Each structure stands twice: as structure tokens, then as C-alpha cells.
């Protein structure tokens with residue numbers, strides 16, 4: 467079992483603590499979303515895991531070993547940190563061939579990952595002619611080259627077109643299904659919600675949450691139920707009689723707060739109401755995330771005044 471283990475990890479730059487006594491593990495067989503506001507320490511943590519920076523204190527290991535001690539590391543860990551990393555004057559194919567050779571990876575893998583990343587037809591073009599999205603695909607191809615059990619991706623959907631975003635989502639799901647350990651940072655909450663099973667959330671270098679995604683949302687956002695009937699007045703009375711807090715909308719629509727769709731369905735049906743619409747409104751990852759990180763955002767615009775200023 468190959469996990470990423472971060473233990474009491476701290477990194478200071480000058481007097482500033484980018485990562486502050488961080489402890490968490492990223493486990494195989496699931497996609498872990500790595501979230502946090504700008505400057506929270508996500509990239510620094512990934513760099514420390516990959517041995518690109520030295521911790522001030524604490525440890526970061528992959529499969530129990532520091533990255534720097536891994537022999538032929540691309541066979542153990544694939545990473546996308548900076549899509550600009552490839553040499554512009556090389557072709558994509560030559561870039562991957564050089565990486566493969568330095569890690570004793572069979573050359574057939576180069577064509578396999580180029581195909582997988584959708585770059586086969588442009589593999590002989592120089593990387594400097596690539597768009598941002600194509601470079602991103604090349605970075606992901608490089609991460610997959612050594613067929614590694616552990617994959618770290620920093621903002622992988624950056625620059626990808628809609629088809630590319632679906633591709634990367636399905637790729638991550640597949641890597642997790644295959645039992646790999648997948649850590650993915652992102653600022654896109656809808657995106658993260660579509661692929662992550664688990665979340666690790668940082669704020670100002672510290673751990674704010676390490677929890678399954680469903681639990682993360684349910685703990686912070688009340689579920690609601692939308693109900694529309696032919697008789698909005700009777701529905702309002704029913705909610706009041708049962709002590710269910712609810713808000714009335716237009717055309718007989720009510721929203722029951724902190725309610726489960728099964729309970730509301732049973733109640734309205736037992737009361738003989740004619741239901742035109744009944745739907746659960748699950749909390750979103752974005753709502754839950756903003757609730758958690760509101761106080762942890764280092765770089766935020768000042769709040770917009772809600773009232774017009776008097777002259």
C-alpha cells in the first residue's frame with residue numbers, strides 16, 4: 467500500500483511559515499482533493515513531498531520513504547506541478563523519451579501516454595508551439611509515464627477545454643479505481659466535487675479538514691427540500707403543525723430547511739396533498755468550503771459595500 471504521509475511538516479521562507487505543523491495521509495484507492503485559499507501552502511506541501519524543497523522540520527514520505535531516496539522516482543510517483551517545465555525547443559516525444567530513459571522506463575510507454583493524453587498527432591511538434599492546454603496534457607502524460615502508484619497533480623484542469631476537463635476527471639477516477647493514490651489541488655469547487663472522494667483542506671499552512679467529501683459538505687451545509695403543490699397554503703400549514711422551518715416561494719413552492727426529502731415526501735403524501743415537484747437540494751462543496759475558509763483567506767478583496775454610499 468503506497469500512501470503519502472506528511473508528519474508535523476513545517477516550511478518557513480525567511481520569517482514566514484508557508485506550512486505549519488501539518489500532519490495528514492493520502493491513501494490509495496481514492497481521489498483526494500487538496501483545497502485551500504491562495505497562499506495556503508498546497509504547492510509548498512507538494513514540493514516538499516516531491517523533494518523539490520527541504521522541510522524546516524517534520525517529514526513527508528511516499529510509501530514510507532522520502533522522495534529523494536527513491537530509485538527511478540518516476541516509477542513511484544508521477545507529478546504535474548508546473549506545465550511550463552518541458553523544454554520548449556524539444557518535441558513532446560523527445561521530452562518524454564528523455565524522462566523515460568533516465569528512469570529506465572520502456573520506450574513504448576512514451577507512445578502509450580502520448581496517445582492517452584490525446585497528443586499522438588502532435589507528438590513531433592516542438593513544445594514551444596503548444597497551447598497552455600496542450601502543455602498541461604503533456605505534463606499529465608509525463609506524470610503517467612512510469613505507471614506510478616502515486617500521482618500528484620497541481621491544478622490539472624488549468625487551460626484545458628471542456629472535453630479535456632472531462633478527460634482529466636475520468637482519468638483521475640480511473641487511477642483511483644486501479645488502487646492508486648491520487649492527490650489533486652484545485653480552486654474549482656464544482657470540478658473537485660465531480661472527482662474527489664476525500665478532501666484535505668489547508669488554511670494559512672495549517673490543516674483545516676481531512677475528511678470524506680460527503681461528510682465535509684453535510685457537516686457544514688443544511689440539506690433543503692423543494693416542494694410545490696397545488697395548494698401552497700395547506701402545505702405551509704402542514705409544515706407549521708410539524709414544526710418544520712420552511713420558506714414560501716411563488717406558485718405554491720416551499721423550501722423546507724434542514725429537511726430530508728424522504729420525510730417531506732411521506733408527510734405530504736400522508737396529508738393527501740397533490741405534489742407537482744419534490745426535490746432534495748444538497749449543499750454544494752463550494753458552500754461548505756467558503757463556510758470553512760472564510761476566516762483563513764490571506765488575500766481577499768475588501769467586502770463590497772451592500773448599501774450605496776451617500777455623497
Ligand SMILES: Nc1ncnc2c1ncn2[C@@H]1O[C@H](COP(=O)(O)OP(=O)(O)OP(=O)(O)O)[C@@H](O)[C@H]1O
Nearest residue numbers: 479483484485502503504505506507508509510511
Ligand atoms: N520560494 C518561496 N519563497 C518565499 N515564499 C514562498 C516561496 N514559495 C511559497 N512561498 C510562500 O508560501 C506561502 C504558501 O504558498 P503556496 O504556493 O504553497 O500556496 P498555495 O496554497 O499553493 O497557493 P495558490 O493556491 O495560490 O497556488 C505563500 O505565502 C507564498 O508566498
